[in-house]
Amino acid sequence: xxxxxxxxxxxxxxxxxxxxxxxxxxxxxxxxxxxxxxxxxxxxxxxxxxxxxxxxxxxxxxxxxx
Numbered sequence: 001x002x003x004x005x006x007x008x009x010x011x012x013x014x015x016x017x018x019x020x021x022x023x024x025x026x027x028x029x030x031x032x033x034x035x036x037x038x039x040x041x042x043x044x045x046x047x048x049x050x051x052x053x054x055x056x057x058x059x060x061x062x063x064x065x066x
Contacts, residue, residue, distance in 0.1 A: 003055065004024050004027065004031075004032050004053070004055050005024065005027070005058070006024055006025065006026070006027065007023070007024060007025075007058060007059050008023075008024045008055055008056070008057065008058055008059065009021055009022070009023060009024070009055075009056040009057060009058070009059050010022050010024060010032065010034070010048070010053040010054060010055050010056060011053060011054050011056055012048060012052060012053050013052060013053055013054055014051070014052040015052060017036065017046065020036045021036065021037075021056065022034040022035065022036050022046060022048060022053065023035055023036075023037075023059055028047070030047070030049055030050065031047070031048045031049040031050040031051075031052065031053070032047070032048050032050075032053065033045070033046070033047050033048075034046060034048070
């Protein structure tokens, strides 16, 4: 079972977004809510089920620090 925390980076392991990195902003019963960065378009919100990602680790730089 994945144990993501707020501000972790996770990688999507299933579905059409497979391979994308996600910055976790909320923890939910089903999994996580976060966002993916899209070049030249800022970011897109995304919800991911618990079984569809793997935790990479904590983010080093928070988006509000840039």
